[in-house]
Amino acid sequence: MLPDPRLFAERISIVTGLAKGCGKTAFAEAICLALESGGHGYARIAVGVDTSGEKPTRLPRGTVFCTSGAFLAEAGCMPEVLGELPSPSALGRLAIARATRPGEARLAGPERNEDLSYIVETIRAEGWASSVVVDGSLNRITQAAGLEGVRLFHAARAGRADFRSVARKLRHVRRLARLPAGRRAPHADTERDSGDSSTAFLAGPVTPSVLDGLPSSVSRVVAEDFTKLFLDEAEFSRYSAGITFELGKSIDFGGFSIALRDIDAVEFAAELGDAAGDVVCWDAYR
Amino acid sequence: MKISGGVCSVRAWNFARVEELWKELDPRTPYGKDYFHARLVYTDKDALREIQDDVDCFEHYLSGRKSPPGPDRLGWHLSRIPRLPFTASTDAESLRPGLVDLFLLKKFIANYRACSSLLDERTREHFGFVFSSEKLWDALKLGGSDEESFHFSDRYDPGLAEVRERISELSGRMEAERQRAFSAIEARWGIGFAGRDFVTIPMERGLEIAASSLGCADRDEPRLSVETCDDRSCTVRLLASPAMLELEGAREAARARERELESDIARGLGELAADELPALERYRKAVLRLDLARARFALAARYGMVRPSLGGIDDGLSVRKGAYLPLAKDCAAGGTEYFPLDFSLRTRAAVIFGSNMGGKTVVLRSLLFFQILAQCGLRVPAESYNAPVFDFLEYVGDEDEKYRGGLSSFGRELEALGKVIGRSGSGRGMVCFDEFAHTTSSNEADALLGAAISWFAHRAGGMAFFATHFKGAERDTGAALFRMGGLDLAEAERLLAARDGEVGQSRDRGLGEDGENRGEDATRGCVAEGSPDAGADSAREAFGLSRLRLVARAMRYVVIGEECRARGAGGSDALEVARLLGLDAEILEDARARLEGKGRTDGR
Numbered sequence: 001m002l003p004d005p006r007l008f009a010e011r012i013s014i015v016t017g018l019a020k021g022c023g024k025t026a027f028a029e030a031i032c033l034a035l036e037s038g039g040h041g042y043a044r045i046a047v048g049v050d051t052s053g054e055k056p057t058r059l060p061r062g063t064v065f066c067t068s069g070a071f072l073a074e075a076g077c078m079p080e081v082l083g084e085l086p087s088p089s090a091l092g093r094l095a096i097a098r099a100t101r102p103g104e105a106r107l108a109g110p111e112r113n114e115d116l117s118y119i120v121e122t123i124r125a126e127g128w129a130s131s132v133v134v135d136g137s138l139n140r141i142t143q144a145a146g147l148e149g150v151r152l153f154h155a156a157r158a159g160r161a162d163f164r165s166v167a168r169k170l171r172h173v174r175r176l177a178r179l180p181a182g183r184r185a186p187h188a189d190t191e192r193d194s195g196d197s198s199t200a201f202l203a204g205p206v207t208p209s210v211l212d213g214l215p216s217s218v219s220r221v222v223a224e225d226f227t228k229l230f231l232d233e234a235e236f237s238r239y240s241a242g243i244t245f246e247l248g249k250s251i252d253f254g255g256f257s258i259a260l261r262d263i264d265a266v267e268f269a270a271e272l273g274d275a276a277g278d279v280v281c282w283d284a285y286r
Numbered sequence: 287m288k289i290s291g292g293v294c295s296v297r298a299w300n301f302a303r304v305e306e307l308w309k310e311l312d313p314r315t316p317y318g319k320d321y322f323h324a325r326l327v328y329t330d331k332d333a334l335r336e337i338q339d340d341v342d343c344f345e346h347y348l349s350g351r352k353s354p355p356g357p358d359r360l361g362w363h364l365s366r367i368p369r370l371p372f373t374a375s376t377d378a379e380s381l382r383p384g385l386v387d388l389f390l391l392k393k394f395i396a397n398y399r400a401c402s403s404l405l406d407e408r409t410r411e412h413f414g415f416v417f418s419s420e421k422l423w424d425a426l427k428l429g430g431s432d433e434e435s436f437h438f439s440d441r442y443d444p445g446l447a448e449v450r451e452r453i454s455e456l457s458g459r460m461e462a463e464r465q466r467a468f469s470a471i472e473a474r475w476g477i478g479f480a481g482r483d484f485v486t487i488p489m490e491r492g493l494e495i496a497a498s499s500l501g502c503a504d505r506d507e508p509r510l511s512v513e514t515c516d517d518r519s520c521t522v523r524l525l526a527s528p529a530m531l532e533l534e535g536a537r538e539a540a541r542a543r544e545r546e547l548e549s550d551i552a553r554g555l556g557e558l559a560a561d562e563l564p565a566l567e568r569y570r571k572a573v574l575r576l577d578l579a580r581a582r583f584a585l586a587a588r589y590g591m592v593r594p595s596l597g598g599i600d601d602g603l604s605v606r607k608g609a610y611l612p613l614a615k616d617c618a619a620g621g622t623e624y625f626p627l628d629f630s631l632r633t634r635a636a637v638i639f640g641s642n643m644g645g646k647t648v649v650l651r652s653l654l655f656f657q658i659l660a661q662c663g664l665r666v667p668a669e670s671y672n673a674p675v676f677d678f679l680e681y682v683g684d685e686d687e688k689y690r691g692g693l694s695s696f697g698r699e700l701e702a703l704g705k706v707i708g709r710s711g712s713g714r715g716m717v718c719f720d721e722f723a724h725t726t727s728s729n730e731a732d733a734l735l736g737a738a739i740s741w742f743a744h745r746a747g748g749m750a751f752f753a754t755h756f757k758g759a760e761r762d763t764g765a766a767l768f769r770m771g772g773l774d775l776a777e778a779e780r781l782l783a784a785r786d787g788e789v790g791q792s793r794d795r796g797l798g799e800d801g802e803n804r805g806e807d808a809t810r811g812c813v814a815e816g817s818p819d820a821g822a823d824s825a826r827e828a829f830g831l832s833r834l835r836l837v838a839r840a841m842r843y844v845v846i847g848e849e850c851r852a853r854g855a856g857g858s859d860a861l862e863v864a865r866l867l868g869l870d871a872e873i874l875e876d877a878r879a880r881l882e883g884k885g886r887t888d889g890r
Contacts (some may be wrong), residue, residue, distance in 0.1 A: 002480055033481045068387040076541060078450070080430060080437035084368060086316060095386045100437060102457060204624035261516040285486050
């Protein structure tokens with residue numbers, strides 16, 4: 001069943017996932033279909049080359065997309081080039097184009113977070129599309145941090161063999177996303193609040209080695225946003241015994257898309273507990 | 287960091303802190319950004335004059351506008367200019383532009399023309415904004431929904447419109463066929479695809495569909511492929527019907543024809559572009575000149591910078607009220623006064639003596655800063671700046687360990703000196719020596735320094751500036767001697783007394799005196815009490831500063847030239863500065879005695 005298009009309209013939605021085959025691209029496709037069924041135009045951006053299938057991506061007329069010059073020549077959607085990424089990427093020159101008729105195109109997008117931000121901001125600023133769907137990279141939720149006003153979705157696949165560990169990971173993502181946010185460092189470039197030795201404002205990734213290097217007086221750590229917390233569930237629990245974690249900036253967490261194998265939704269939802277309330281799509285192809 | 291042209295060393299660039307101003311330069315075009323990253327330092331006086339003429343012209347253009355241009359439309363159009371897909375060296379014969387190339391070409395020309403339309407006749411002529419590629423532009427305009435987008439429009443070829451109509455008709459029939467199939471599936475099996483290529487359904491339903499398909503003889507009934515997904519579900523996918531396959535084949539043929547026609551159009555546009563390659567190169571150069579003139583002018587306007595007067599080596603070097611911006615900003619941030627620099631030199635070498643903390647090094651940094659800016663084609667933050675154009679700009683002195691490559695400071699200095707002397711054989715350089723040879727024994731350093739200064743004063747074709755304590759520079763080197771104004775002892779005593787008095791009052795109030803932070807806290811406490819007494823405010827301000835900063839405040843940061851030779855270079859204020867900074871009295875007394883030749887003999 002397709003998700004509710006209102007979750008994605010007039011905003012930037014980025015889909016990341018835990019592992020290969022987690023249903024990330026399927027969910028991005030479901031978002032696009034939902035937007036289309038709701039009468040919303042959109043831009044669709046993939047990070048890297050879309051290798052989800054042999055077939056190119058089907059694009060309704062008016063869809064804005066990003067691809068390489070070579071793929072444009074083969075596109076069946078009669079693309080009109082609107083913009084370009086100023087710096088060359090690993091895939092060659094990347095262009096922002098619009099489908100001027102329904103058709104297909106192979107998508108190719110920027111690998112670097114700053115290039116992704118440039119493309120998404122350009123699409124929005126130029127008014128080419130107000131809803132943007134980004135099929136993000138696996139395990140690179142940091143991509144979301146560079147996009148202003150983004151809503152982050154997380155895709156996961158769970159089967160009989162791993163559903164408990166997947167549920168644990170999703171509960172952990174939810175817990176990080178819901179940490180208290182809004183505490184600002186005294187200065188933008190200050191790593192630690194010199195005025196209060198119990199609070200450490202950490203710029204960049206927060207890892208166990210960073211935390212181990214903090215003075216013992218630190219009892220509160222403020223990360224830039226939850227995507228910078230590189231702590232697994234066990235590590236987070238261990239450090240949480242002595243440290244209160246907070247976030248400088250809140251990133252809108254949209255919820256989970258779950259693809260299930262050999263297990264039904266009721267059983268998995270029970271394992272998720274409260275996090276089940278954040279599931280926005282149970283199998284985009286069901 | 288890259289500095290192009292081989293004129294200015296990274297050492298000199300860093301010593302003068304040029305990067306801090308350079309990063310404020312804001313060119314908008316990709317070509318301007320290339321220039322920004324290249325950090326090109328010029329030696330061609332004519333090229334520098336043309337650059338400064340460009341800035342003058344841009345300034346004149348802005349001043350001639352009746353009303354402010356509002357949002358910077360010129361800057362906006364410059365920022366939308368992309369890099370051209372072809373260069374002057376592109377082989378015109380083999381030019382086969384793709385869709386993105388044509389888009390870039392169109393967007394470039396659209397914004398070039400928009401910039402041109404915003405300029406007055408004089409400015410257009412000065413920068414060379416003359417457009418002569420109407421045929422190419424008219425052809426590019428046919429493709430795209432506006433001036434900045436491009437696609438192979440039907441307007442290029444009636445055949446293209448025909449084939450696209452065919453594609454559209456076939457696509458419509460395919461979509462109708464698909465929808466008919468989906469409707470039939472939904473009616474028969476209750477499965478809604480909702481635009482998806484496949485769906486997953488419960489295993490038992492999948493088995494049911496698979497079983498029914500085995501005996502299916504109805505040619506019109508849509509066929510489904512069923513695959514096992516897991517132990518409880520199947521994946522169901524619509525299989526193309528014969529009618530659908532026929533339509534798809536016909537559409538593919540039409541698509542192939544469409545690609546052929548598009549390729550022909552691209553080839554035609556490529557031929558037009560090939561004819562215009564020389565013109566496109568002219569446009570590129572005009573855009574770059576305008577972009578850089580705009581960026582240079584914006585920087586000059588921000589800091590009140592002036593056009594440097596670039597003369598010959600015999601005209602000397604002089605600066606009036608020169609503002610060394612990196613330091614001026616530091617001073618503003620620290621709440622201390624910055625003293626602009628007045629300096630003039632007509633000989634080939636200058637030696638600057640002065641107190642510790644007296645500002646000798648800052649003079650070197652300032653002069654190098656002004657000269658690098660001038661040779662980058664920037665304006666100079668001063669009331670006036672006159673200088674020759676040098677073939678190279680160099681700094682010799684202390685460097686970060688990372689630049690020393692494991693050599694000792696002295697060894698690195700001598701190596702640098704050797705290089706500079708070697709380079710001076712074929713070109714005129716501006717070389718700044720900061721405390722040259724200060725790491726070796728004073729007698730030898732004195733001699734070495736004197737000899738080096740003499741060499742630069744008589745043998746080198748450029749100009750050399752030495753900041754030093756050593757007196758060897760005073761003796762028959764042929765260099766002009768300067769000294770820094772130095773310490774105003776009475777002012778230093780007064781400031782420190784005011785501070786000490788405030789410390790005493792604070793101690794009486796129990797505010798403490800042990801350390802600067804507590805001092806500052808105490809000062810804030812006093813202010814919070816709201817005393818209106820201006821004198822007390824001044825004292826509190828003084829109290830908040832460290833002794834070091836107070837001594838710095840009592841320095842006279844002026845360069846004294848003419849009378850310096852007559853009076854001798856003058857002594858350093860090192861011992862007075864040490865006393866004011868609170869050096870142990872016993873050590874100080876011993877130092878004075880040693881200075882006067884009555885060194886202590888008690889072994890301490």
